[in-house]
Amino acid sequence: MSATTPAALPTARAATTADRTAAQLWRTLRMPVAVLLLVLLGGLLLAAVGGGRPDGYLDPRAPGPAGSRAVAEILRDQGVVVDLVRTSATMSARARPGDTMLVALPDLLSDSQVRAVGDSGADLVLAGPAAPERFAPALVAAGPTDSGVRAPGCPLPAARRAGPADAGGRSYSVDTGTQEQTRDLGVVQCYAHDGLASLVQLRSARGALVTAVGNPAVLSNQRLAEEGNAALALGMLGRSPHLVWYLPSADDVPARDQRSLYDLLPDGVVWGLVQLCVAVLLLALWRARRLGPVVTEPLPVVVHATETVQGRARLYRRSGARDKAAAALRAASLQRLVPALGLQRRSEPATVADAVSARTTRTSADVLVLLYGAAPADDAALVGLADDLDELEREVRRP
């Protein structure tokens, strides 16, 4: 074998890798990650601050500021049975003509639910409806007014007993120009401001009382103790011994009223999406069409010349062939040592050992063991043997 300088070969992997390190990756990604976090945090913050109705809104079990546990408890103390219902089916089963029913979220009810509420025959108290005409056709919304404490200014007994109370919010008026012109509706408009009443009571076609409360805050725990709110609330809700508190739950939608997202989308969106698919298809066709086929390359086989040597090394190692490995290392050392010592190629071991010990400080016996001894007992001994042979060669070559 010819001698070569190992330094000329790649001994360690050069820094040519195109992969990015973790630090580089972080430097690239930190801005997008920061923006994403900011957006998420901002969204959460907005949802927490401005999101919808507070928990327990007009819920007779809720003790929070928006809840209505206080008025429900007072009503119970006064012997009124407060019956909380969450679905329209239970509502229809419980409510009877002559009962009072508080519809806590009238705008969330579907048309069929509104019909069921009317069909129950109970007197209705609507908490701030935006479209009261669904419950009584003559009753229409008249726009928002400022919230505030006002005097009743009407003959409604409950309002008169209560005196000034929270009013405002939504306001209502009665459209007397409809088909029910002839009938006496028994309209009472209270807490008016600039001619807009925020509490209106009238009698429906079926004879049940319908009361629209423009400012449902009078029923809330927070405002109940203020002014005449409590008296007004009790007066409205406590007229009959059985109060049905209809607080529709989120899934309280009759099956036939449920509509899929698709029904709710406008046609323009649906057909626009179809057209968008066409556009995407055309763009895909544009990008997919290659300018001529891919050209293949007949590649040569890559066989590294050192593979057989490395394969043999692995075989030595797996079978623990320390004897063979040591013999090869010793033979290679001898092959270099013997010419350096000026000996014949096939010299006796004793001759070689004597010649080596004459050049070095080692004894002849030591050299004999090193160059011709038994196979090493374990891998550590083999590693030591290789180092010893190197050292011996250096000593012999040293002038």
Next chain:
Amino acid sequence: MALTGRAGLLALAGTLVVGLLLPSGWAVLGLLAALLALVVTDVLLAGPVRHLLLTRAGDTSVRLGESATVTLTVGNPARRRVRGSLRDAWPPSAGAAATRHPLDVPAGEWRRVQTVLRPTRRGDRPAHRVTVRSLGPLGIAARQGSHEVPWRVRVLPPFHSRRHLPSKLARLRQLDGRSAVMVRGQGSEFDSLRQYVGGDDVRSIDWRATARAAEVMVRTWRPERDRRILLVLDTGRTSAARVGDAPRLDAAMDAALLLAALAARAGDQVALLAYDRRVRARVEGESATTLLPALVQAMAPLEATLVETDYSGMVATILSRAGHRSLVVLLSALDPAPVEEGLLPVLAPLVRRHQLLLATVGDPGVAVLAAGRGHAEAVYDAAAAARAGLDRRRVGERLERHGVQIVDAPPERLPPALADRYLALKAAGRL
């Protein structure tokens, strides 16, 4: 046929129309029909691709590492202008700088498209196809078609060892006696008689001629000329193995080229044979000036095959040549198994008639492995490498006992080592 991005953009604009103005399925269908009509019109109006006239010109061979230019001429015999893009496809190893070119050929005119190739591998690189995409006047759709325009660029061996040639030629001139004192000896033959001038070696005075001419005459000598050298490349599996970055075969070619260049200058006859199980390439009877081009042309397409070399067939082929004594330079590997089982049994008739020189590419990687120390894995590697080295040496010694010369060097040192051995043989008159 091919669409362009404009077709997609038009459909995208249609999304706005359908979404905001005409939300119905009929609008979608109508837009699609309109777009289809536009596409069909555009394709019909585009310049025809099928009738284009394409021809190639340019370089047919290039040395590895240098660049070649191939020109494609596109003629448009139709009455419509052809506007669009052209792709001149080449295999990846042809190293084409840019294969896509814009194209605009008016009716009845010609245009040239140049592709610059910088091949990354030796061998023949055939051009693939030429694909032309001809856009319609609206730029919505295009006609597309391919043409086969055959061309082949032969990538020649790089001959890196050229740089060694001047120093080796200087050595050759020393042998030749052109620049240094010349003494009669082995490996030289009588050249001429001339008058003695001061400084000539008195031993070279020809007394008989001096007596006839009445002046002191000296004989001059020159090295033997018109010797025969046969370079034999083994293209079998052992030459496929990679040493460093390239197969052994490439290093062998480099060494063979240096030796051929040197021997041609020295006035020797050089021939080449590439063999694995049959003759892969053969160069014979070339003059000194045409030898090197012939050699690189013959070597360029050679690749090592993964078969065991048939040494008996190789020896028979060598022996079937003219019976003059030659220097046979076998460029092969010194692996124990193929040599002991394949070459040694059939060696006798060859070495009887010719001088055999085995040049083999050593692997520096084995030397690195042999120097490994420190932990068990490295030491086992070192032991295996030491065993491989001992085996090579044993095989080499067996060959040398048959009178075979051995040159064993790593790839970058093999060409000068082989040249030196040739010069030594020449000086010793053993050719």
